[in-house]
Amino acid sequence: MAAGPTGVAVARSPYALRRAVVALAACAVLWQLGARLDDWTGVGAPGVGALPSPVEVAMAAGRVVVEPGYWISSALSFVRVMGGFLIALAAAVPLGLLFATNRTFRAIAFPVFEVIRPIPPLAWVPAAIIFWPTQEAAITFITFLGAFFTITINVLSGALSIDPRFVEAARSLGASRMTVFRRIVLPATAPSIVVASSIAIGLSWEVVVAAEIISGSSAMGSNSGGLGHFIWASYLGGSYDDIIVGMISIGIAGYLCSAAVRKAGALLTPWINAR
Amino acid sequence: MTDLALEPASRGAPQTSSRGAISIRNVVKTYGSGASQVTAVDDCSFEVAAGEICMVVGPSGCGKTSLLNAIAGFHDITSGEILIDGETICGPDRPMAAPGPDRVVVFQNGALFPWKTNLENVAFGPTMQGTMTEAAAKARARSLLAEVGLDDVAERFPGEISSGMRRRVEIARAVINEPRVLLLDEPYRALDALTKQVMHEALLELYYRNKVTIFFITHDLEEAVFLGHKLVISTARPCRPKTIIEVDIPHPRDRSVITSPRFRELMEAAHEAVRQEAVAAFQAGDKEG
Ligand SMILES: Nc1ncnc2c1ncn2[C@@H]1O[C@H](COP(=O)(O)OP(=O)(O)O)[C@@H](O)[C@H]1O
Ligand SMILES: [Mg+2]
Numbered sequence: 001m002a003a004g005p006t007g008v009a010v011a012r013s014p015y016a017l018r019r020a021v022v023a024l025a026a027c028a029v030l031w032q033l034g035a036r037l038d039d040w041t042g043v044g045a046p047g048v049g050a051l052p053s054p055v056e057v058a059m060a061a062g063r064v065v066v067e068p069g070y071w072i073s074s075a076l077s078f079v080r081v082m083g084g085f086l087i088a089l090a091a092a093v094p095l096g097l098l099f100a101t102n103r104t105f106r107a108i109a110f111p112v113f114e115v116i117r118p119i120p121p122l123a124w125v126p127a128a129i130i131f132w133p134t135q136e137a138a139i140t141f142i143t144f145l146g147a148f149f150t151i152t153i154n155v156l157s158g159a160l161s162i163d164p165r166f167v168e169a170a171r172s173l174g175a176s177r178m179t180v181f182r183r184i185v186l187p188a189t190a191p192s193i194v195v196a197s198s199i200a201i202g203l204s205w206e207v208v209v210a211a212e213i214i215s216g217s218s219a220m221g222s223n224s225g226g227l228g229h230f231i232w233a234s235y236l237g238g239s240y241d242d243i244i245v246g247m248i249s250i251g252i253a254g255y256l257c258s259a260a261v262r263k264a265g266a267l268l269t270p271w272i273n274a275r
Numbered sequence: 276m277t278d279l280a281l282e283p284a285s286r287g288a289p290q291t292s293s294r295g296a297i298s299i300r301n302v303v304k305t306y307g308s309g310a311s312q313v314t315a316v317d318d319c320s321f322e323v324a325a326g327e328i329c330m331v332v333g334p335s336g337c338g339k340t341s342l343l344n345a346i347a348g349f350h351d352i353t354s355g356e357i358l359i360d361g362e363t364i365c366g367p368d369r370p371m372a373a374p375g376p377d378r379v380v381v382f383q384n385g386a387l388f389p390w391k392t393n394l395e396n397v398a399f400g401p402t403m404q405g406t407m408t409e410a411a412a413k414a415r416a417r418s419l420l421a422e423v424g425l426d427d428v429a430e431r432f433p434g435e436i437s438s439g440m441r442r443r444v445e446i447a448r449a450v451i452n453e454p455r456v457l458l459l460d461e462p463y464r465a466l467d468a469l470t471k472q473v474m475h476e477a478l479l480e481l482y483y484r485n486k487v488t489i490f491f492i493t494h495d496l497e498e499a500v501f502l503g504h505k506l507v508i509s510t511a512r513p514c515r516p517k518t519i520i521e522v523d524i525p526h527p528r529d530r531s532v533i534t535s536p537r538f539r540e541l542m543e544a545a546h547e548a549v550r551q552e553a554v555a556a557f558q559a560g561d562k563e564g
Contacts, residue, residue: 165382165384165386168347168349168382171374172347172374172375172380173376173379173404174400174403271432
């Protein structure tokens with residue numbers, strides 16, 4: 001299968017790795033050309049022209065990655081993402097299943113859920129800072145929000161689309177209603193949980209940085225740490241190379257986390273790609 | 276449920292007991308109401324004797340699955356009564372039968388659990404009912420899979436084997452419960468002719484070993500005459516027996532009966548009865564499957 005359980009194309013071709021490397025290298029070359037165009041022609045490339053070149057960024061990265069501060073920032077962001085994501089997972093899976101299996105509960109709670117869902121996590125930041133006692137809790141709450149709604153919605157739709165014949169077959173083979181939930185509904189929804197999780201952890205990374213920037217630059221003082229703070233401090237300090245290093249770090253961290261979730265998901269749903 | 280578990284000693288020996296007689300009496304099944312009301316089964320009555328293979332034949336959309344679902348307990352009936360071994364499973368006081376392992380269904384497009392291995396699928400019933408320990412159920416499942424030639428794919432997932440193999444696994448998953456009635460809904464519909472032939476022989480072999488009543492829906496006439504003791508040919512919607520053909524070719528049968536003159540005669544008779552209904556269904560503009 002070309003498309004994995006996550007719905008995202010999973011590279012299976014032997015050329016896939018080579019293609020990925022070539023594509024990334026091509027991006028770097030274009031970026032380098034764009035960044036240096038001004039020096040060579042006197043005409044700056046739009047957008048990219050204002051950026052530091054990849055060579056400068058690579059040098060900055062070489063300098064930054066040996067600083068403990070960078071790793072402390074990364075670790076802080078990672079902990080906030082994982083904290084929010086895991087709490088979201090623990091809350092959203094039961095909620096999604098409850099929505100799917102209990103009509104009354106769905107009728108009561110789903111409209112409320114649907115009104116809250118479109119509010120962007122970043123719009124929650126001020127309220128979160130006010131309501132949560134610590135900044136740490138506020139930021140983790142934002143990463144939680146980033147993951148929570150996506151997982152709930154995906155689990156709900158996954159559970160609703162279970163083939164009714166699975167339930168009928170199980171009932172006809174002697175399974176009680178409770179057993180049907182555990183033996184049929186749960187495993188049949190597992191692939192949706194995996195898909196939702198790999199998307200959701202990426203969303204948590206998307207929001208953590210902004211939450212760190214906003215909360216760190218506001219009333220809470222500037223010692224919030226995290227990659228968001230790293231980027232903001234680099235901006236304030238005028239070290240533009242470091243901004244890019246921070247951005248790329250987030251990209252890599254988000255990618256690694258999604259890949260790890262997909263890997264764990266594949267282990268939990270071994271029947272999906274076995275063919 | 277537990278009363279269905281036979282003593283291990285009686286397993287395998289042909290059962291001459293009178294388990295699994297089905298009486299369908301004046302059954303009506305309508306869907307919806309008002310203008311959108313559809314009558315799928317109307318005043319349908321026939322008997323299936325214990326241990327008999329009853330083939331239900333009729334045009335697509337005539338209501339065969341609706342009748343099977345009522346026996347299985349997947350939905351209610353509007354009126355009438357269905358009895359198994361003289362015991363009412365659904366009727367005026369109780370419109371919907373409780374699904375249970377005495378009447379196991381093999382579905383039209385297959386419904387093996389994709390997240391369980393083939394072995395776990397087959398062992399599912401007895402484990403759920405608590406009639407066997409999980410280890411015993413797995414051992415029995417393994418020997419049933421071996422009987423249908425699938426011991427080497429026991430640990431694979433259903434998604435990893437061919438559709439013909441999946442149908443055999445699914446029938447093993449039903450047979451392991453020693454049901455009184457096996458309900459098969461066009462189980463071989465999607466298979467090619469050659470695979471079908473193998474399936475028929477495998478099913479008969481299983482039947483000779485574990486005698487159950489078989490309620491088998493098909494619209495393949497050769498399949499119907501080859502397997503069945505009896506063909507119930509249904510009218511176009513709503514479903515009601517139009518003609519009942521007793522197939523007097525003795526069991527056990529093998530492929531050689533297909534070339535016999537009697538087989539041809541019965542095929543001809545079945546064909547004539549079905550053709551009239553197919554034309555009626557076609558003229559009614561019924562394009563459902
Ligand atoms: N759940 C349902 N709701 C409404 N109509 C249905 C439903 N199930 C089946 N029908 C209708 O009942 C008729 C008989 O269907 P079915 O029993 O599946 O026929 P068959 O199995 O003979 O092809 C069809 O016209 C079908 O559209
Ligand atoms: Mg049908």
